[in-house]
Amino acid sequence: LKHYRLRHAFTNLGPNEEACIRNLRVRTLALQLVYVVHGSTGSALGLCNNFLEHTEALHRYLTEEKLSGDSFLEAVFDELSQVEEPRPGAVARILKPLLLSHPVPALQAINNPEQVRMCSAEILEPQSDSEVIHKLSSGLVVGVALDAEVHHIPDPSTLRIRVAYPDHSTHLVVPPRAHLRNVGPGNYRLLTNLLVHAQVWSEACHVGISLVLDLSDQEVLATRRHSTAKTDDSATTIQLGEPVKVLVWPKAIKKGI
Numbered sequence: 342l343k344h345y346r347l348r349h350a351f352t353n354l355g356p357n358e359e360a361c362i363r364n365l366r367v368r369t370l371a372l373q374l375v376y377v378v379h380g381s382t383g384s385a386l387g388l389c390n391n392f393l394e395h396t397e398a399l400h401r402y403l404t405e406e407k408l409s410g411d412s413f414l415e416a417v418f419d420e421l422s423q424v425e426e427p428r429p430g431a432v433a434r435i436l437k438p439l440l441l442s443h444p445v446p447a448l449q450a451i452n453n454p455e456q457v458r459m460c461s462a463e464i465l466e467p468q469s470d471s472e473v474i475h476k477l478s479s480g481l482v483v484g485v486a487l488d489a490e491v492h493h494i495p496d497p498s499t500l501r502i503r504v505a506y507p508d509h510s511t512h513l514v515v516p517p518r519a520h521l522r523n524v525g526p527g528n529y530r531l532l533t534n535l536l537v538h539a540q541v542w543s544e545a546c547h548v549g550i551s552l553v554l555d556l557s558d559q560e561v562l563a564t565r566r567h568s569t570a571k572t573d574d575s576a577t578t579i580q581l582g583e584p585v586k587v588l589v590w591p592k593a594i595k596k597g598i
Contacts, residue, residue, distance in 0.1 A: 353456040356406040363399045371436045378433035385429035413443035458493035462552040462581035469585045482536045489531040505549035539591035551584035
């Protein structure tokens with residue numbers, strides 16, 4: 342899902358850059374489809390449908406923006422328009438020679454590099470080197486004060502707080518909109534109280550806290566719909582900065598006599 346990271350981790354990209362990234366995604370899916378059809382025993386139907394969806398979406402985008410595709414895309418558009426039933430085997434037979442005869446072109450220079458910004462975030466509180474211990478009763482929750490600066494995100498509704506627990510489970514928490522204050526174009530200050538639980542362990546352990554962008558948009562959902570592999574949230578999120586670790590110490594509930 343590097344394609345999604347390229348599209349969503351940077352702001353102020355122009356139509357040409359957007360088309361270039363989508364082109365790279367279509368090529369990647371084409372290569373995956375050829376590999377699965379010719380070198381794997383797995384089903385290629387979902388991957389084929391995903392490739393066709395992205396190809397059609399790119400064709401519409403190029404038409405709307407009045408842009409032209411490279412020689413590979415033009416050949417793909419032309420060949421697919423002549424296929425009555427685009428089954429995985431038939432599509433792979435079309436793509437294999439096209440991939441071999443049309444190498445990936447060099448990336449074009451960005452038209453407005455001074456305006457392109459990369460999304461980022463810095464957690465001010467809590468700090469990883471803090472000696473604060475967050476105590477709670479087993480099975481309950483404890484509040485952790487979170488203060489963070491977020492920069493250059495085009496859509497604040499995609500912001501999530503990622504909590505990584507010692508048992509390797511992760512939770513994505515949607516911060517309350519009222520706790521996110523706009524301090525400039527694309528820049529925000531997050532002041533909230535994060536609830537952390539301790540359900541399956543009884544010793545003092547570190548819990549990781551980070552800020553991410555959630556990429557569970559329509560395209561990613563389409564990818565998941567056509568995939569049989571299980572994925573964790575790291576496949577659909579962009580890490581905005583280094584996580585911080587807080588020490589959580591669950592205490593057993595004392596039973597009365």
